[in-house]
Amino acid sequence: MTVARLQGIPGIGVDKMGDAADSLGDADILRLENLDTDLRPPAAALARTREAIDDDAANSYLPFTGLQSLREAAAARVGDAAGATYEASNECIVSAGGLSGILNVLLSIIDPGDEVVLTDPTYAGLINRVRLAGGVPRFAQLRPGADGWRLDLDSLAAAIGPRTKALLIMSPSMPSGYVPSREEWQAIAGHCERGRLWLLYDAAMERILFDGRSVVHPASLPGMRDLTITVGSVSKEYRMIGWRVGWIVGPEPIMNDIRLTSLSNVVCQVGIAMDGATAALTAPDDGVAAAAAEWQTRRDFLMDALHDLPLVRPHGGWSMLIDTRSLGIEPAQAAKLLLERGKIAATPMTDWGPTASRYLRFVFANESVSRLQDIRERIRCSWQT
Template sequence: MTVTRLASIPGIGVDRVGDAADSMRDADILRLENLDTDLRPPAAALRATHQAIDDDAANSYLPFLGLPALRQAAVERVGRAAGCVYDAASECIVSAGGLAGILNVLLSILEPGDEVVLTSPTYAGLINRVRLAGGVPKFARLIPGADGWRLDLDSLADAIGPRTKAFLMMSPSMPSGYVASVDEWRAVAAHCERIGAWLVYDAAMERILFDDRKVVHPASLPGMRERTITVGAVSKEYRMIGWRVGWIVGPAEIMNDVRLASLSNVVCQVGIAMPGAAAALSSGDDGVAEAVAEWQRRRDFLLSELADLPVVRPHGGWSLLIDTRSLGIEPPEASQRLLAHGKIAATPMTNWGPGAERYLRFVFANEPVARLRDVRERVRHALQL
C-alpha cells in the first residue's frame, strides 16, 4: 500500500523511456529523452576533481555546509546576476545537487497544506518535491505562441490563494525553454510582496539563453532580495551532471532553517566533487558561452527540420516541446512509435502540469547536429506523417 506522501507522485516518465532505450543496446538511437549533454565540463573543474580524489581532506563529511571557497564562489555568482551582495557564511549552503537544494528549501518554508505556485508545463520533479514537502502545487499557465512561450498573467493571479506560501519558478524553464521577461518577473514580484510569499528561483539553466537574451535575476527587482531564495547547480551550464553539487543562496533569516533541513536530509555534499565545482565557478574560462552557442545551433537545426510540425520555440534551456495531440497522436503513443520505428527516445510530458500531457519533449543538448541529420525522416516514418 502506497504511503500518503507518495500517493499523488506518479514519477517523471524519463526513467522509463531511458530504460527502454538502454535495453535496446543500439547506438543509432537518438537520445532525446533525458537532460544529458555530450559537451565537456570546464578543464579547470576536471583538474581540480582529479586532484581531490587524492586529497584525504576531500574524503570527509566536513564541512557540512560546503567548502568555504565554493560558498564564496556561489554567492559571487548569484550576486553578479542579481546585483546584490550576499554573505557566504550566513547566506549560502552547498547542496547535493540543485534538486536536493529545492527540496531542502521547500521543507524549510512549507507547513502541510501550504500552496506553491508553479508554471505549467514544468518539470515533474519540481511538482513532486512540492508534494513531498507537504505542499499543494498550483499552476500558472504558459501560453505557446509563434515565437515561443509567455506567462499567462491572469492565470498567475488566479493561482494565488489564502494559503499561497511560495512561487517556484525556473527560467529558462524545463521542459519548455520558457524564459521569463522583465515584465513577467515584475508581476511575480508584485504578488510576492502583496501576500508576503517567498520566491524560490531555480536558476539551474540561468545563462543558457538563446537569441542574445540577457539574464534577469528576480532578486534584482526592488524589494525582492529579501524574498528570493536562489538555487543553482553546476549540472547544466557547467556540464557537470555527475558531480551533484548545487548551492542555495538567500536571506540570512531563512538560511538557518535551510541548514537544519539540509543536515537532516542529505547531510552533506560530495566531498571529492566540491573542489571541481569551485573551480568551475571561479574559472575565467568556464566554456558556458561556447556551450550555449552549440546548444543554440542544435535547437535551430531541430526547429528548421521540424518546421512543419507543431513545435514550440524555446528561448533557452536544453529541450523543446512538440504538440503531438494536435497531430492526432497522444504523446505516450508517439513516444513508443518513435522508439520502435524511428530509433528516437523522447519523453511524453504526462504529469508535468495541467496541459502538459499534450506534448512530447525533445532534448537537444546531448546529440550533435551530425547525428540529427535525418531526424525529420525518422519522425515522418515512425509517426506516418
Template structure:
C-alpha cells in the same frame, strides 16, 4: 498501501524511456529523452576533481554546509546575477545537486497544506518535491505562440490564494525552454510583495539563453532580495551532471532553517566533487558561452528541420516541446512509436503539469547536429506525418 505524500506522484517518465532505450543497446538510437549533454565540463573543474581523488581532506563529510571556497564562489555568482551582495557564511549553503537544494528549501518554508505555485508545464520533479514537502501544487499557465512561450498573467493571479506560501519558478524552464521577460518577473515580484510570499528561483539554466537574451534575476527588483531564495547547480551550465553539487543562496532570515533541513536530510555534499565545482565557478573560461552557442545552433537546426510540426520555440535551456496531440497521436504512443520505428528516445510530458500531457519533449543538448540530420525522416516513418 502508499503513504499520502506519494499520492499524485506518477514519477517523471524519463526513467522508463531511458531504460527502454538502454535495453536496445543500439548506438543508432537518438537519446533525446534525458537532460544529458555531450559537451565537456570546464578543464579546470576536471583537473581539480582528479586532484581531489588523492586529497584526504576531500574524503570527508566536513564541512557540512560546503567548502568555504565554493560557498564564496556561489554567493558571488548569484550576487553578480542579481546585482546585490550575499554573505557566504550566513547566506549560502552547498547542496547535493540543485534538486536536493529545492527540496530542502521547500521543507524549510512549507507547512503541510500550504500551496506552491509553479508554471504549467514544468519539470515533474519540481511538482513531486512540492508533494514530498507536504505542499499543494497550483499552476500558472504558459501559453504557446508562434514566437515561443509566455506566462499567462491572469492565470498566475488566479493560481495565488490565501494559502499560497511560495512561487517555485525556473527560468529557462524545462521542459519548455520558457524564459521569463522582465515584465513577467515584475508581475511575480508584485504578487510576492503584496502577499508576503517566498520566491524559490530555480536557476539551474540561468545563463543558457538564446537570441541575445540576458539574465534577469528576480532578486534584482526592489524588495525581492529578502523574498528570493536562489537554487543553482553546476549540472547544466557547467556540464557537470555527475558531480551532484548545487547551492542555495538566500536571506539570512531563512537560511538557518534551510541549514537545519540540509543537516537532517542529505547531511552533506559529494566531498570529492566540491573542489571541481569551485574551480568551475572561478575559472577564467568556464566554457558557458561556447556551450550555449552550440546548444542554440542545435535548437535552430531542429526548429528548421521540424518546421512543419507543432513545435514551440524555446528561448533557452536544453529542450523543446512538440504538441503531438495536434497530429492525432497521444504523447505516450508517440514516444513508443518513435523508439520502435524511428530509434528516437523522447519523453511524454505526463505529470509535468495539468495541460502538459499533450506534449512530447525533445532534448537537443546531448546529440550533435550531425546525428540529428534525419530526425524528421525518423518521425515521418514513426507517426506517418
C-alpha cells in the same frame, strides 16, 4: 500500501524511456529523452576533481554546509547575477545537487497544506517535491505562440490564494525553454511583495539563453532580495551532471532553517566534487557562452528541420516541446512509435502539469547536428506524417 505523502506523486517518465532505450543497446538511437549533454565540463574542473580523489581532506563529511571556497564562489555567482551582495558564511549553503536544494528549501518554508505556484508545463520533479514536502501545487499557465512561450498573467493571479506560501519559478524553464520577460518577472515579484510570498528561483540553467537574451535575476528587482531564495548547480551550465553539487543562496533569516533541514536530510555534499565545482565557478572561461551557442545551433537546426510540425520555440535551456495531440497522436504512443520505428528516444510529458500531457519533449543537449540530420525522416517513418 502507499504512505500518504507519496499519493499523487507519479514518476517522471524519463527513467522509463531511458531504460527502454538502454535495453536496446543500439548506438544509432537518438537520445532525446534525458537531460544529458555531450559537451565537456570546464578543463579546470576536471583537473581539480582528479586531484581531489587523492586529497584526504576531500574524503570527508566536513564541512557540512560546504567548502568555504565553494560557498564564496556560489554567493558571488548569485550576487553578480542579482546585483546584490550575499555573505557566504550565513547566506549560502552547498547542496548535493540543485534538486536536493529545492527540496530542502521547500521543507523549510512550507507547512502541510500550504500552496506553491508553479508554471504549467514544468518539470514533474519540481511538482513532486512540492507534494513530498506536504505542499499543494497550483499552476500558472504558459501559453505557446509563434515566438515561444509566454506567461498568462491572469492565470498567475488566479493561482495565488490565501494558502499560497511560495512561487517556484525556473528560468529557463524545463521542459519548455520558457524564459520570463522583465515584465513577467515584475508581475511575479509584485505578487510576492503584496503577499509576502517566497520566490524559490531554480537557476540551474540561468545563463543558457538564446537569441541575445540576457539574465534577469528576480532578486535584482526592487524589494525582492529578501524574498528570493536562489538554487543553482553545476549540472547544466557547467556540464557537470555527475558531480551532484548545487547551492542555496538567500536572505540570512531563512538560511538557518534551511541549514537545519540540510543537516537532517542529505547531511553533506559530494566531498571529492566540491573542489572541481569551485574551479568551474572561478574559471576565467567556464565555457558557458560557447556551450549555449552550440545548444542554440542545435535548437535552430531542429526548428528548421521540423518546421512543419507543432514545435514551440524555446528561449533557452536544453529541450523543446512538440504538440503531438494536435497531430492526432497521444504523446505516449508517439514516443513508443518513435523508439520502435525511428530509433528516437523521447519522453511524453504526462504529469508535468495540467496541460503538459499533450506534449512530447525533445532534448537537444546531447546530440550533435550531424547526428540529427535525418530526424525528420525518422519521425515521418514513425508517425507517417
